[in-house]
Amino acid sequence: MFKTIIAKEIRNNILSFRFIVSFVLLFVIVTVTAVVLTGDFTRRQQEYSQRQTEIENYLRNYAHFNRIGNVLQATQPPIPFQTLVRGLTADVNIQQFDDDPLPVMFPLVDLTFIVTILVSLVALILSYDTVSGEKEDGTLKLMLANGLSRAKVLLAKFAGGALTILAPFVVSLGAGMLIILVHPGVSWTGADWGALGLIVVGAALYISVFYLIGILISSAHRASSSSIMTSLFVWVLLVLIVPNLSPYVASFLSPTPSRIKVARETDRLGDTDRDALGRKLQAQYVGEVVKQYPVLEERLTDEEVKRRIAEDPEYRKAYEARRAATERAWNEANRIQGEKIRALEDDLRQREAAQTGLARAISMISPLADFSYLATDLSSTGMRNTVHFSRLAELWGRVFYQDYRPKKIAEMRAKDPTGDFWNTAVDMTDAPRFRYTEEGLGGRVKAVLPPFAVLLGYGVLLFAAAYVAFIRYDVR
Amino acid sequence: MDKPTTWMIARKEILSNLLSYKFFVVLLLIVLLTGTSLFIMRRDFRLRTADYQVIRPKPGEPIALVAPSPLAIFAKGVDDAITRSFEVGIIGTDVKAGQSSGNVIYSFFPAPDFLYVVRVVLSLVALLFGFDQVSREREQGTLKLVLGSSVSRAKVIAGKWLGNYLSLAVPFLLASLLGSAFLMLDPEIHFSSGQLGRLGLILALSLLYLGFFLSLGILVSALTRRAATSVVTLLFIWAVLVFVIPSLGTLIARQFMSVPSVRALGEKRQQTWTREVLLSIRDGNWTEHFRKINAENDQMEQDYRLKFERLVRLSRNINRISPAASFLDAASEIAGTGIGEETRLKQEVVRYKDSIIDRIIEDQGSGRRDAQYPAFTYRPRRLAEIFAGGALFDTAWLVFFNILSFALAYVAFVRYDVR
Numbered sequence: 001m002f003k004t005i006i007a008k009e010i011r012n013n014i015l016s017f018r019f020i021v022s023f024v025l026l027f028v029i030v031t032v033t034a035v036v037l038t039g040d041f042t043r044r045q046q047e048y049s050q051r052q053t054e055i056e057n058y059l060r061n062y063a064h065f066n067r068i069g070n071v072l073q074a075t076q077p078p079i080p081f082q083t084l085v086r087g088l089t090a091d092v093n094i095q096q097f098d099d100d101p102l103p104v105m106f107p108l109v110d111l112t113f114i115v116t117i118l119v120s121l122v123a124l125i126l127s128y129d130t131v132s133g134e135k136e137d138g139t140l141k142l143m144l145a146n147g148l149s150r151a152k153v154l155l156a157k158f159a160g161g162a163l164t165i166l167a168p169f170v171v172s173l174g175a176g177m178l179i180i181l182v183h184p185g186v187s188w189t190g191a192d193w194g195a196l197g198l199i200v201v202g203a204a205l206y207i208s209v210f211y212l213i214g215i216l217i218s219s220a221h222r223a224s225s226s227s228i229m230t231s232l233f234v235w236v237l238l239v240l241i242v243p244n245l246s247p248y249v250a251s252f253l254s255p256t257p258s259r260i261k262v263a264r265e266t267d268r269l270g271d272t273d274r275d276a277l278g279r280k281l282q283a284q285y286v287g288e289v290v291k292q293y294p295v296l297e298e299r300l301t302d303e304e305v306k307r308r309i310a311e312d313p314e315y316r317k318a319y320e321a322r323r324a325a326t327e328r329a330w331n332e333a334n335r336i337q338g339e340k341i342r343a344l345e346d347d348l349r350q351r352e353a354a355q356t357g358l359a360r361a362i363s364m365i366s367p368l369a370d371f372s373y374l375a376t377d378l379s380s381t382g383m384r385n386t387v388h389f390s391r392l393a394e395l396w397g398r399v400f401y402q403d404y405r406p407k408k409i410a411e412m413r414a415k416d417p418t419g420d421f422w423n424t425a426v427d428m429t430d431a432p433r434f435r436y437t438e439e440g441l442g443g444r445v446k447a448v449l450p451p452f453a454v455l456l457g458y459g460v461l462l463f464a465a466a467y468v469a470f471i472r473y474d475v476r
Numbered sequence: 477m478d479k480p481t482t483w484m485i486a487r488k489e490i491l492s493n494l495l496s497y498k499f500f501v502v503l504l505l506i507v508l509l510t511g512t513s514l515f516i517m518r519r520d521f522r523l524r525t526a527d528y529q530v531i532r533p534k535p536g537e538p539i540a541l542v543a544p545s546p547l548a549i550f551a552k553g554v555d556d557a558i559t560r561s562f563e564v565g566i567i568g569t570d571v572k573a574g575q576s577s578g579n580v581i582y583s584f585f586p587a588p589d590f591l592y593v594v595r596v597v598l599s600l601v602a603l604l605f606g607f608d609q610v611s612r613e614r615e616q617g618t619l620k621l622v623l624g625s626s627v628s629r630a631k632v633i634a635g636k637w638l639g640n641y642l643s644l645a646v647p648f649l650l651a652s653l654l655g656s657a658f659l660m661l662d663p664e665i666h667f668s669s670g671q672l673g674r675l676g677l678i679l680a681l682s683l684l685y686l687g688f689f690l691s692l693g694i695l696v697s698a699l700t701r702r703a704a705t706s707v708v709t710l711l712f713i714w715a716v717l718v719f720v721i722p723s724l725g726t727l728i729a730r731q732f733m734s735v736p737s738v739r740a741l742g743e744k745r746q747q748t749w750t751r752e753v754l755l756s757i758r759d760g761n762w763t764e765h766f767r768k769i770n771a772e773n774d775q776m777e778q779d780y781r782l783k784f785e786r787l788v789r790l791s792r793n794i795n796r797i798s799p800a801a802s803f804l805d806a807a808s809e810i811a812g813t814g815i816g817e818e819t820r821l822k823q824e825v826v827r828y829k830d831s832i833i834d835r836i837i838e839d840q841g842s843g844r845r846d847a848q849y850p851a852f853t854y855r856p857r858r859l860a861e862i863f864a865g866g867a868l869f870d871t872a873w874l875v876f877f878n879i880l881s882f883a884l885a886y887v888a889f890v891r892y893d894v895r
Binding site for chain 2: 017018021022025029032033036037039040043044047050051054055058062064067068070071073075088090091092093094095096097098099100101102103104105106107108109113117118121125129224225226228229230232233236240241243244245246247248249250251252255256258259260261263264348352355356359360363369372383386420423425
């Protein structure tokens, strides 16, 4: 009997107008998106390799250690998963003069968008009248008269409904994947398949949550016409409002100092303030040295100084002491100001991290945000990847600055001991390059456990609530 | 019995709406969302204004910075990009962005401003007012009775439109006007009369936009036999118009317009200036090389701007299939927070930089650190310019959509089988 109800639910749905429309719409949008995003991906790939060539040219002709850090930087290459999930990879680049604000106005369409907005809407459309609709048709009475427990009826309705949404989604996604995979520029790896599988599992959970919301609301209403209103109301709040409000709410609860202000302050600390402090310390330290070596008080021209250093060992000692005092003063000034700058920057970073964490936590009330984090982190296009990327960049930076640079400078010094190693062009095409590799699947999976857990928790809670509402439902 | 007039039908619609559950939900949504949105964006605006007070350039500093506009409370648009601090230096313009760049969650979800509420949520609400106008009355059998009293179908549909439009527009206007009044009471937020006029225009555009969705709802309702079918159809049309077309449109435009990515430009800039500095150290011809940095960057920037403007134009034209995109473009440009405004501002910043760069190079060359430079002044585009730049077309386009959908709804209703 249980199976009969599932089969009945599925048959009911499949033959309905709303199912057919949903299927067609999903199929069209998923395939069009796949085509467009694949095109976009190959375009980005081409541009990326062009950019690399330009950097190679630069390394051959103009590379010099003083400013190499501005040119040779760790950059994220396009990854195949961007044909499905775009996450944070849109180049808005607001921190630079050259920016591209189009994605701010019109967010990109991708798999995350399709699941979070379209599929959840489909789930509500198919579920808003599961209980109230059957009551209106009078079939609910008949079904329950069969001596079947209400728990089983509810479970069967849920299973049948969730399957009928998942099936078209998976079919459409399959078609989309086919488009992506036949493209010669895209190489899909085993880890990618694993991540995609988990994203589909996440999508199934997400769909279930909205299907259950539909059932719950349907069991709380007598008429389908009002249950669709409530369903849409809840959907609007969960999907369209809560996530969007979250960063703003977090910024009030946990404010951060202005980035521009901090930047100006650190500039000042490291520039004019440092100079003032350096001069002050220099005067102080040198004054002490002069007291110790009164010879230094004599006013001499540069030539006389040179001559006396050569002739008078006592004077040379004094001179060396003064030079050391000057150096000590400036080192001290650099250290003190550097600490102040670091304290400011650390404070900013900590507060920003706190605000981001809070915003993320608040947004996770919404299943949409949960699924977004899940999909972007699994596909290496989200926040997790930003952290992973900066870790890789740091490792590479260490190899470059601690191994390669001293080695290269030693080579240059061997050739010409008096040269300016910082501002002389040298062929750096043999420098270690930054190689981006995606984080292993294990780490990504660990990162998405919280959103998974929240979605699962929602599912269980909603099922329990739907069950309670359903057993109390008056079938007449 | 008297022949029912359009107004009588409208009144009946309003009365039956007032008592319905739907109206209750809708009212809740309108009040809750406009209220929350204005409140949240107001605090955001105040935070940004406080920041601006701290970071505004001192006299003589070569920094281009515009104050956040209070209209950004209603239409955030790309205001974050507009209110960046452009600090002119010897090798170009150094840009610092505000706080939102420190919290990545902002880039996950669009800003919940007034435009978002209208464009996304209230359009859905307008559809909900329209979706059952014809099909439900047929199901209930009241349609026959209404038409049986020999009133013309034109009057019936006009009355229905008017009644439902008022049921939606009046609470919406009340909530928005109350919200705006609440903003005006805030001593830290000053609207100039010009800005109030623009706010009025945005409200008018919103009313136009909502009118279209109501007509669309009635149209689909008159094309379907059952209200359940009509609601499903409308939800999908809504999702496609509001979300899918504008997002896909820009991506499709990118396939046809090859625009260099902003990262490529950033890398190019770094290569140019480090190369020229190196060469200047080698041959000592300082000023020459720094002028070259500036000239090359300007050339690249201009190239990019022309391409980017073409991309924006194409994607706008594709997006115009959807009135939601037209509405967003027109309203944010009128608010002075649109992409057009940002492009213009950057152009002005480049002009400002070019007017002082020679002096900066000279001063740096002679080691002057306390040099004073003229201040940057920016006048936002005037309304006439904004309208000529596309907002007029978008407005006309919205009017056209309104007329078209209403006319089609009328035709469909005339041919509707009331049995």
